[in-house]
Amino acid sequence: MTLRRCSRSVDGxxxxxxxxYNDEELLSSxxxxxxYDGAQKSPNHQSGTIHVTTHRLFYLSAHRxxxxxxxxxxxxxxxxxxxxxxxxxxxxxxLHISVAVTSPGDSGPNDGxxxxxxxxxxxxCAYRNPPGLSPAAARICGLCGIPRxxxxxxxxxxxxxxxxxxxxxxxxxxxxxxxxSSSGTLRRQPNAIACxxxxxxxxxxxxxxxxxxxxLPQAASLGMxxxxxxxxxxxxxxxxxxxxxxxxxxxxxxxxxxKAFYAVLRRSLKSKAWAIGASTTAPGDTSGAGSGITGIxxxxxxxxxxxxxxxxxxxxxxxxLMVKAKDMVRLAADLxxxxxxxxxxxxxxxxxxxFIRSSLSQLGLQMADAPVTQDMASDEQRWMAQLARELASxxxxxxxxxxxxxxxxxxxxxxxxRGVALLPPSTLLQVxxxxxxxxxxxxxxxxxxxxxxxxxxxxxxxxAFAARLxxxxxxxxxxxxxxASKEKVAVGLAAELVGELEGEGGVCRDDEACMIRGGxxxxxxxxxxxxxxxxxxxxxxxxxxxx
Amino acid sequence: xxxxxxxxxxxxxxxxxxxxxPFFTQQPYPGTNxxxxxxxITLILAYARHRKLFVLRVEDAEITDNDWQEVVRxxxxxxxxxxxxxxxxxxxxxSKNLATYxxxxxxxxxxxxxxxxxxxxxxxxxxxxxxxxxxTILTFYEIADPPIPSPLSNIPINLLRKAIAVLAKTGRxxxxxxxxxxxxxxxxxx
Numbered sequence: 001m002t003l004r005r006c007s008r009s010v011d012g013x014x015x016x017x018x019x020x021y022n023d024e025e026l027l028s029s030x031x032x033x034x035x036y037d038g039a040q041k042s043p044n045h046q047s048g049t050i051h052v053t054t055h056r057l058f059y060l061s062a063h064r065x066x067x068x069x070x071x072x073x074x075x076x077x078x079x080x081x082x083x084x085x086x087x088x089x090x091x092x093x094x095l096h097i098s099v100a101v102t103s104p105g106d107s108g109p110n111d112g113x114x115x116x117x118x119x120x121x122x123x124x125c126a127y128r129n130p131p132g133l134s135p136a137a138a139r140i141c142g143l144c145g146i147p148r149x150x151x152x153x154x155x156x157x158x159x160x161x162x163x164x165x166x167x168x169x170x171x172x173x174x175x176x177x178x179x180x181s182s183s184g185t186l187r188r189q190p191n192a193i194a195c196x197x198x199x200x201x202x203x204x205x206x207x208x209x210x211x212x213x214x215x216l217p218q219a220a221s222l223g224m225x226x227x228x229x230x231x232x233x234x235x236x237x238x239x240x241x242x243x244x245x246x247x248x249x250x251x252x253x254x255x256x257x258x259k260a261f262y263a264v265l266r267r268s269l270k271s272k273a274w275a276i277g278a279s280t281t282a283p284g285d286t287s288g289a290g291s292g293i294t295g296i297x298x299x300x301x302x303x304x305x306x307x308x309x310x311x312x313x314x315x316x317x318x319x320x321l322m323v324k325a326k327d328m329v330r331l332a333a334d335l336x337x338x339x340x341x342x343x344x345x346x347x348x349x350x351x352x353x354x355f356i357r358s359s360l361s362q363l364g365l366q367m368a369d370a371p372v373t374q375d376m377a378s379d380e381q382r383w384m385a386q387l388a389r390e391l392a393s394x395x396x397x398x399x400x401x402x403x404x405x406x407x408x409x410x411x412x413x414x415x416x417x418r419g420v421a422l423l424p425p426s427t428l429l430q431v432x433x434x435x436x437x438x439x440x441x442x443x444x445x446x447x448x449x450x451x452x453x454x455x456x457x458x459x460x461x462x463x464a465f466a467a468r469l470x471x472x473x474x475x476x477x478x479x480x481x482x483x484a485s486k487e488k489v490a491v492g493l494a495a496e497l498v499g500e501l502e503g504e505g506g507v508c509r510d511d512e513a514c515m516i517r518g519g520x521x522x523x524x525x526x527x528x529x530x531x532x533x534x535x536x537x538x539x540x541x542x543x544x545x546x547x
Numbered sequence: 548x549x550x551x552x553x554x555x556x557x558x559x560x561x562x563x564x565x566x567x568x569p570f571f572t573q574q575p576y577p578g579t580n581x582x583x584x585x586x587x588i589t590l591i592l593a594y595a596r597h598r599k600l601f602v603l604r605v606e607d608a609e610i611t612d613n614d615w616q617e618v619v620r621x622x623x624x625x626x627x628x629x630x631x632x633x634x635x636x637x638x639x640x641x642s643k644n645l646a647t648y649x650x651x652x653x654x655x656x657x658x659x660x661x662x663x664x665x666x667x668x669x670x671x672x673x674x675x676x677x678x679x680x681x682x683t684i685l686t687f688y689e690i691a692d693p694p695i696p697s698p699l700s701n702i703p704i705n706l707l708r709k710a711i712a713v714l715a716k717t718g719r720x721x722x723x724x725x726x727x728x729x730x731x732x733x734x735x736x737x
Contacts, residue, residue, distance in 0.1 A: 477568075502574075502575070502576050502579070503576045503578075504578075505576065505578045505579050505582075508569045508572075508574050508579050508583075509569060509572055509574065509575070510568040510569040510571075510572050510626075511572040511573075513572075513629065514568075514571040514572050514626050514627060514628070514629055515625050515626060515627070516620060516622065516625050516626065516627045517625055518625070524568075526567070526568070526569045528579065529550075529564070529567045529569060529570075530564065530567075530569075530570075530579065530582045530583055530586065531582075533564055533582075533586065535562055535586070535589055536552055536562050536563050536564075537552060537559075537560050537561055537562030537563075537565070537589075537590060537593060538559050538560040538561075538562075538593045538594070538597055539560075
């Protein structure tokens, strides 16, 4: 009974961090614990993890975590005892629950599960207090420090969605047989009396229904008022019979950790964070500031300052990281070099070396040779030369199966290969003229009439390509797509190559639009059949004028 | 790839290039296009001379059943000349003075100069001498539609007028207004 009365069910499938209030802090956790309700073991709570926070004690069950997990407010614990355990009996911590807190009231654990998770507007400064604060903190405006109850709280509590953790508790607590209509009504407006005829919720002081003047059931409603249906009568008389022993909960530590946990629990109970929480942990430190405009301004100012200093710290960390990153890269290169050297001597690479290499590459730090950056080369010319050498090695991979490659692709591929210290396109353009000296077969640049610039190997030099294409087209006229697949270049590039040749009269085209029957949009390219053509048609007739 | 010449039902020997499909496509590059158009002009003038055709219209590439079918279409290779290309060929001919738009002020129809007006002038003069019609007044119809077929049969009046104008420059012709239109008197000249 005690356990059910003082605890609140939580959804144990949610990680503990997500169950905390904004101003709550997780202090310690211990797994392998069971709970005794009074003197008996509580059958559903025999294997789980206990967490102690500044405000609450959580028990998250190991099985059926969604329904058997619960939370106990530290505020309702009046006293604790520690039992070290003997032989087979494990160490236990006994929590004495004070009755005062369990009586119905706005801080009662079973009451108003929605309160911590709603945002509300302060009636004095109109500050919208965020949801998620602990009940104590939530009762005081975070900006001006005026208690919420000091003005009609009915203002407009904005309910959040009911899927928030603690609000799921009710269904499991409600006895399934409870008359749902009346209990639901009472929960929403505990004082109102539902008319038996028209169900209108009347003010408690009325004797007849405001709408239909039916006599209202006074006695019954008064009984309901003091004890919501979810709770077995009022605690007092029966509890007296049960004796004080019943008002305690025991936590049994089956896997040890009891001493440390008990110490933390004591400290947490002593600090009474739930009571002072409102003043110390509300956004901005209002403890020094008085209320009123000055207080508000100071609060806003201090929170802005806090944010600025936090930001500064973050930036400083980032800078430090950047400095460290350079060392990291150097270290990676060094490691790689050593690995290469050692693996060269022994045929098989040891497992550790493979692991280091793979983790380096996962970090993006694997380089056969580190990318050339400007500070490595002494002067502009040498830098260019080194870049050209690096680009040449990249191109060896990029152009393994292709003879032509557009500059944009080269740029993208190169930077991807470098990974760090990326280069702008302008640098690529500067490096490209140096390429022929470092490539074999030589790779040179070429600009098409359309303005597209490409790099190509000797087989794609204009003359060589023209000769090859002439041979290709002599077999059979071909479309651009067919030429592209034969030459293994992109269709766009093939169009550029053929287009340039066409401009020089190397090829001519046959448009299917000129067909008498059928006809499509395809264009077939022919070798230039008109080159060197001599008229072989009707002889130009002699002037056959007959006089 | 080789193409062969072909003799049409009207006895015209088509050049081998007429069997090459690319011949019917307007080539986008000026160099190639100039070569191909040159061949088209030669072909058109040769065919016009063969069939004694004086007029070429853009429509000839659009409709079937006309005098130019054997040239602007090639059923054997399934190709035809597109009107747009024919129009550009005619424009080239006009610019080379191998044709003239007739009537002037439009570009859909042209008079072909397979003989230049100067040449026609000589033909006209030679014909007048050989048929003994110097110094007599001849109507245009008597020249264009003579009882005995002549090289000048069916010559368009506009072309004839140009030839007469050429002769007039050397004092060998004189335009005379006659009752039912115009006439011309041809002289021996110097």
